[in-house]
Amino acid sequence: MAKIFTWNQLFSRRQFIKGAAGTVLGASAGLGLLAPGKTFAGSSSSIPADSAESRGIKKVTTICEQCVWRCGVIARVENGVVKKLEGNPDHPNNVGKLCPRGNAGIETLYSPDRIKFPLIRAGARGSGLWRRASWDEALTYTAGQMKKIKDKYGAKAMMFNSTDNLSQPLFEILLKAYGTPNYGTQRSLCFNAMTTGFYYTYGVPQPGTDYKNCKYMIFAGRNLAEGISNNETQEMIEMIARGTKVVVLDPRFSKTASKATEWLPVRPGTDSAFFLAILNVIIQEKLYNQDFITTYTQGFDDLVQEVKEYTPEWAEKKCEIPGATIERIAREFAAAAPAAIAHPNWRTSNFKNSFQTERAIAVLNALIGNWAKPGGLIPDQEINTAKLGVLSHPPFPPAQGMRLDGVPWQYPLVPLSYGVIQTMRDNILTGKPYEAKGWLISRQNPILSIPERQKTINAFMKLDFVAVIDIQASDTAYYADVILPESSYLERYDGLVPIGDKIFIRQPVIEPLYDTKSSLMIYKELADKLGLGDFLPYKDERDLLAKQLKPYPISLDELEKAGHYVVPNFQKDYSKDFEFQTSSGKIELSSSIMAQMGKKAVPTWDEPPRPSQGHYYLLTGKTAQHSQMFTQNNRWLLEVFSENRAWLHTSVAAKLGVKTDDKVILESDVGKVTIKAQVTEGIRPDCIFMVGGFGHVSKGLRSAYKLGASDSALHKTVTDPLSGGSALSETFVTVSKA
Ligand SMILES: Nc1nc2c(c(=O)[nH]1)N[C@H]1C(S)=C(S)[C@@H](COP(=O)(O)OP(=O)(O)OC[C@H]3O[C@@H](n4cnc5c(=O)[nH]c(N)nc54)[C@H](O)[C@@H]3O)O[C@H]1N2
Numbered sequence: 001m002a003k004i005f006t007w008n009q010l011f012s013r014r015q016f017i018k019g020a021a022g023t024v025l026g027a028s029a030g031l032g033l034l035a036p037g038k039t040f041a042g043s044s045s046s047i048p049a050d051s052a053e054s055r056g057i058k059k060v061t062t063i064c065e066q067c068v069w070r071c072g073v074i075a076r077v078e079n080g081v082v083k084k085l086e087g088n089p090d091h092p093n094n095v096g097k098l099c100p101r102g103n104a105g106i107e108t109l110y111s112p113d114r115i116k117f118p119l120i121r122a123g124a125r126g127s128g129l130w131r132r133a134s135w136d137e138a139l140t141y142t143a144g145q146m147k148k149i150k151d152k153y154g155a156k157a158m159m160f161n162s163t164d165n166l167s168q169p170l171f172e173i174l175l176k177a178y179g180t181p182n183y184g185t186q187r188s189l190c191f192n193a194m195t196t197g198f199y200y201t202y203g204v205p206q207p208g209t210d211y212k213n214c215k216y217m218i219f220a221g222r223n224l225a226e227g228i229s230n231n232e233t234q235e236m237i238e239m240i241a242r243g244t245k246v247v248v249l250d251p252r253f254s255k256t257a258s259k260a261t262e263w264l265p266v267r268p269g270t271d272s273a274f275f276l277a278i279l280n281v282i283i284q285e286k287l288y289n290q291d292f293i294t295t296y297t298q299g300f301d302d303l304v305q306e307v308k309e310y311t312p313e314w315a316e317k318k319c320e321i322p323g324a325t326i327e328r329i330a331r332e333f334a335a336a337a338p339a340a341i342a343h344p345n346w347r348t349s350n351f352k353n354s355f356q357t358e359r360a361i362a363v364l365n366a367l368i369g370n371w372a373k374p375g376g377l378i379p380d381q382e383i384n385t386a387k388l389g390v391l392s393h394p395p396f397p398p399a400q401g402m403r404l405d406g407v408p409w410q411y412p413l414v415p416l417s418y419g420v421i422q423t424m425r426d427n428i429l430t431g432k433p434y435e436a437k438g439w440l441i442s443r444q445n446p447i448l449s450i451p452e453r454q455k456t457i458n459a460f461m462k463l464d465f466v467a468v469i470d471i472q473a474s475d476t477a478y479y480a481d482v483i484l485p486e487s488s489y490l491e492r493y494d495g496l497v498p499i500g501d502k503i504f505i506r507q508p509v510i511e512p513l514y515d516t517k518s519s520l521m522i523y524k525e526l527a528d529k530l531g532l533g534d535f536l537p538y539k540d541e542r543d544l545l546a547k548q549l550k551p552y553p554i555s556l557d558e559l560e561k562a563g564h565y566v567v568p569n570f571q572k573d574y575s576k577d578f579e580f581q582t583s584s585g586k587i588e589l590s591s592s593i594m595a596q597m598g599k600k601a602v603p604t605w606d607e608p609p610r611p612s613q614g615h616y617y618l619l620t621g622k623t624a625q626h627s628q629m630f631t632q633n634n635r636w637l638l639e640v641f642s643e644n645r646a647w648l649h650t651s652v653a654a655k656l657g658v659k660t661d662d663k664v665i666l667e668s669d670v671g672k673v674t675i676k677a678q679v680t681e682g683i684r685p686d687c688i689f690m691v692g693g694f695g696h697v698s699k700g701l702r703s704a705y706k707l708g709a710s711d712s713a714l715h716k717t718v719t720d721p722l723s724g725g726s727a728l729s730e731t732f733v734t735v736s737k738a
Pocket residue numbers: 067068190191220221222223224226227228229249250251252254266267268269270271345346347348350351619620621622623624625626627628689729
């Protein structure tokens with residue numbers, strides 16, 4: 001009989017195993033006691049070779065994975081122990097700087113709560129009872145379950161989920177080879193409103209922004225100071241220091257608002273009223289760029305008709321920003337054109353009408369002609385990115401069956417690659433249009449990231465089989481049948497990363513501490529066991545990377561030493577900047593596709609719901625010290641941000657008799673949480689704000705378990721039928737003293 005462990009037993013000293021780097025001591029032994037081990041070769045040019053090598057010091061260049069931004073990192077490794085992470089000055093994503101989370105990557109690596117070997121569930125699902133398995137057993141079991149589901153119910157009964165990461169292209173090959181149409185990414189919880197809004201206007205889902213030359217910037221809920229995109233955050237701060245005018249619409253005094261020239265505490269869900277009124281003023285006063293509109297756009301006349309009624313006085317009643325302010329901003333914005341940007345934003349999943357907000361923003365940029373101009377929007381960069389060598393594989397089998405996430409049958413405008421993950425979850429429960437049976441989840445935490453946590457847990461409970469690839473016992477891994485532990489990003493390779501004319505590498509800075517694998521190898525070995533090995537034709541990670549590097553005259557060894565490769569004589573191609581991939585080939589102020597679908601083709605007003613008496617808008621968002629639902633167990637980061645609190649306006653707190661750190665109860669239609677209060681003037685009195693990602697249910701996250709509260713437990717599932725975006729601010733709560 002295999003021994004069954006609870007989490008605490010699993011983490012105990014005796015269960016630690018002999019890793020490749022030598023005997024690894026127990027969690028409580030702490031960092032300093034990790035035994036020395038061999039490190040991989042890497043660039044050590046800045047350390048004098050004689051003294052450094054004799055002290056066992058190495059510097060290895062790699063890529064951060066503490067969030068999705070992929071900054072360049074130089075790891076200082078002493079006698080096989082990672083001592084310091086520094087920003088790589090040669091990397092465009094961070095130009096030498098790491099954010100707090102990037103610095104804390106060492107704690108992610110050495111966390112006592114890492115999963116150290118494959119685990120198979122040994123009690124009821126979610127009971128936290130596990131037994132240790134070998135890789136062969138865990139992968140054979142996973143492949144066996146996946147085959148059984150395919151044979152009995154068809155490939156479509158198996159869902160594959162993953163959030164943006166470097167090995168995701170290989171995961172996508174695996175799911176296509178398996179033959180399921182059901183693929184869930186984080187996108188509909190994140191940026192569907194923005195990407196579809198811009199896609200249906202410019203044919204480009206996510207244009208860049210030229211902060212360096214910009215003279216006037218409007219952010220609508222984009223909080224770059226805390227929702228960090230490292231180089232962009234730096235560029236924003238430099239832009240402010242240069243004197244660029246920055247206007248921030250946010251119901252909350254975010255850190256970006258605190259740095260801005262002007263903070264507009266917009267009523268949640270009414271940003272589109274503000275932008276429609278800006279369009280109204282620019283059109284009424286003919287402040288637009290007529291030449292640009294004539295040459296590159298279609299639908300101006302329809303737009304003129306639509307925005308006629310959206311005057312600043314009308315907008316003031318909706319968004320609670322004074323009409324005179326809107327008028328002034330419209331004039332200032334137009335005067336700064338084309339070096340003026342209404343920012344596309346990012347996680348603009350606040351209301352069902354966020355798609356209309358994004359369409360209005362996309363159209364506003366077009367009216368002033370800031371496309372491909374200094375200080376304006378930057379066309380898609382993909383064409384100007386070095387290409388990697390590709391693997392050839394057999395043709396994919398056709399994926400049969402409707403998609404469980406409703407794309408396109410319920411959401412005809414949502415691009416297939418974006419999907420609607422919250423509807424996939426709902427349809428596991430409804431069993432419509434058919435029953436889902438199995439779920440393979442890699443690097444994603446749907447239990448905390450999808451609204452209505454209890455529903456997601458219920459969906460897990462209904463399935464025959466769940467496998468999760470993670471580095472720790474995330475809430476999602478906690479409800480799995482098998483956990484396949486990935487090596488941390490400092491111990492593994494991932495696919496190469498081209499950015500412009502440069503190619504970057506993620507490489508191990510130390511050998512894996514435990515019996516873990518890279519996802520590149522987990523996918524490969526799972527494919528082999530499924531009889532799909534031909535689709536991932538590589539022997540090991542280095543073989544794959546060498547194939548990706550094949551078009552270039554550099555060896556993998558050389559790339560590892562240098563950290564990146566610059567493609568010589570790389571010519572940027574600007575010829576397609578003005579080829580818009582829309583139906584008309586123009587920037588569509590009036591969308592042809594929306595017209596064909598019988599929808600309003602120009603940006604329009606869509607009245608959002610308001611909280612009734614005694615209820616508050618529940619707002620969510622990021623803090624600079626944590627990533628998503630992932631780093632709350634990182635003890636270094638907990639030192640700088642210990643738990644989330646509910647922001648309450650002083651007047652609301654006074655009515656309740658609540659002070660900062662008193663406990664309050666928040667209750668929505670779907671859930672109830674207890675959380676500490678943070679009393680502040682920096683929020684509208686009708687709103688309550690919580691940083692997302694806290695309130696973990698997994699007992700395997702010993703520092704994060706039950707710390708703070710999860711807003712996903714309160715969020716209702718509200719989906720925009722056009723973009724598929726999950727409307728995270730359409731949940732209203734009551735608040736009372738605990
Ligand atoms: N430190 C850190 N950085 C991150 C991340 C992280 O987890 N941590 N995650 C990364 C990811 S995946 C993303 S998508 C980005 C997100 O980056 P952002 O989109 O900039 O950030 P959020 O904090 O999600 O939301 C921004 C703001 O929206 C406001 N808001 C809520 N409702 C409304 C509304 O109706 N109107 C307006 N105008 N504002 C509203 C909230 O108060 C919040 O301040 O951050 C990225 N960077």
